[in-house]
Amino acid sequence: MSDKLTLPKPQGPVDGARETLLSVEGLTKHFPIYGGFPIKRKVGAVQAVDGVDLSVGVGESVGLVGESGCGKSTTGRLITRLLEPTAGKITYAGQDITHASRRQLAPVRSEIQMIFQDPYSSLNPRQTVGTIIKSPMEVNGIKPAGGVEKRVRELLELVGLNPEHYNRFPHEFSGGQRQRIGVARALALNPKLIVADEPVSALDVSIQAQVVNLLQKVQEEMGIAFLFIAHDLAIVRHFSQRLAVMYLGKVVEVGDRDSIYNRPRHPYTHALLSAVPEVALDDATEDRERIRLSGDVPSPIHPPSGCRFRTRCWKAQDKCATEEPPLVQLSGNPAGHLTACHFPEEPTTEARAEDVVMDPALKALEDAPTMSPAKD
Numbered sequence: 001m002s003d004k005l006t007l008p009k010p011q012g013p014v015d016g017a018r019e020t021l022l023s024v025e026g027l028t029k030h031f032p033i034y035g036g037f038p039i040k041r042k043v044g045a046v047q048a049v050d051g052v053d054l055s056v057g058v059g060e061s062v063g064l065v066g067e068s069g070c071g072k073s074t075t076g077r078l079i080t081r082l083l084e085p086t087a088g089k090i091t092y093a094g095q096d097i098t099h100a101s102r103r104q105l106a107p108v109r110s111e112i113q114m115i116f117q118d119p120y121s122s123l124n125p126r127q128t129v130g131t132i133i134k135s136p137m138e139v140n141g142i143k144p145a146g147g148v149e150k151r152v153r154e155l156l157e158l159v160g161l162n163p164e165h166y167n168r169f170p171h172e173f174s175g176g177q178r179q180r181i182g183v184a185r186a187l188a189l190n191p192k193l194i195v196a197d198e199p200v201s202a203l204d205v206s207i208q209a210q211v212v213n214l215l216q217k218v219q220e221e222m223g224i225a226f227l228f229i230a231h232d233l234a235i236v237r238h239f240s241q242r243l244a245v246m247y248l249g250k251v252v253e254v255g256d257r258d259s260i261y262n263r264p265r266h267p268y269t270h271a272l273l274s275a276v277p278e279v280a281l282d283d284a285t286e287d288r289e290r291i292r293l294s295g296d297v298p299s300p301i302h303p304p305s306g307c308r309f310r311t312r313c314w315k316a317q318d319k320c321a322t323e324e325p326p327l328v329q330l331s332g333n334p335a336g337h338l339t340a341c342h343f344p345e346e347p348t349t350e351a352r353a354e355d356v357v358m359d360p361a362l363k364a365l366e367d368a369p370t371m372s373p374a375k376d
């Protein structure tokens with residue numbers, strides 16, 4: 001690889017319409033476990049991410065969903081190269097960045113930004129908001145027209161904050177406002193891709209709607225691609241054009257949002273859809289049979305053989321223990337809708353719409369998807 005990466009136009013279609021901005025193939029991260037005394041040696045590995053294939057098109061929003069511990073954050077950190085992959089390949093804008101050095105990564109770093117889950121710990125409490133937002137520009141030697149301070153004030157306004165709050169400290173803001181600061185910081189370098197790792201899960205539901213709306217505005221109006229990580233299908237449904245469902249280090253189903261929601265073929269996806277918050281349950285829905293996932297996610301140190309979901313799957317058969325199901329397009333599903341299951345669910349379009357009961361605030365999001373500049 002040459003010393004510095006150049007960034008040609010992204011190559012190749014993702015879904016026939018969009019050009020691919022990011023693609024990962026066989027992405028793997030095994031965290032070694034050391035033990036023994038007096039000489040420590042490797043005794044095992046946490047298979048946090050194990051052969052993930054994923055792509056994000058230019059300006060596209062892809063949701064990455066799954067239960068706690070399934071490897072979502074690790075995937076995001078591998079893509080942003082905060083972690084070094086154990087195996088696999090990461091291609092950004094046609095360039096292999098899998099093992100690029102810090103120096104080689106420099107031009108790419110500004111184009112791929114991350115928004116973190118916790119708006120309380122991700123902002124330096126000793127820095128003013130102005131310093132927090134301008135530091136990525138200074139580190140990357142970017143001098144915006146009109147000066148850095150003017151740009152910071154513009155960014156504050158863009159994310160729905162008062163530009164006069166430039167000199168305030170993070171503790172003077174609410175959780176939702178802090179996450180807006182995190183969004184402004186991510187936007188400071190005009191990124192092409194934002195990896196948003198559960199950006200609203202630490203916020204109240206009413207505030208979640210505002211921040212999701214802000215991110216959607218950013219995605220649509222600025223054409224920024226998103227990998228939106230969430231454990232809640234309701235949120236990514238609103239935000240993402242395509243969804244990837246992860247279980248224990250692997251993508252088990254991926255496809256267009258509507259196809260995944262209307263025709264989930266993987267039992268785990270089906271179960272996740274059934275588990276959407278039940279706050280809005282009323283008399284009409286109270287008795288409806290739902291799929292409830294029982295038991296915990298198995299340890300990623302010793303994942304089950306064959307299909308990793310088999311220990312919780314109500315459809316598991318012998319084959320599921322011996323053969324890992326490949327991620328493939330099942331008959332009847334549209335191109336790009338891939339499922340990894342030996343005994344997939346039948347398409348259940350009608351049942352799905354009834355099954356999914358949304359939290360009222362998230363339902364309001366669906367009904368009014370456009371951005372409101374509300375300040376919390």
Ligand SMILES: Nc1ncnc2c1ncn2[C@@H]1O[C@H](COP(=O)(O)OP(=O)(O)OP(=O)(O)O)[C@@H](O)[C@H]1O
Nearest residue numbers: 031046048067068069070071072073074075231300
């Ligand atoms: N640095 C690390 N060393 C060892 N194991 C790790 C490390 N980071 C993550 N893990 C393990 O890898 C697995 C995946 O973790 P990850 O944080 O990616 O999950 P997640 O899907 O983001 O979960 P959550 O929804 O709780 O944020 C977990 O079992 C976790 O304990």
Ligand code: SF4
Nearest residue numbers: 307310313320341342
């Ligand atoms: S492969 Fe078997 S265990 Fe895995 S999801 Fe499909 S039916 Fe269930």
Ligand SMILES: [Mg+2]
Nearest residue numbers: 072073074197
């Ligand atoms: Mg996480």
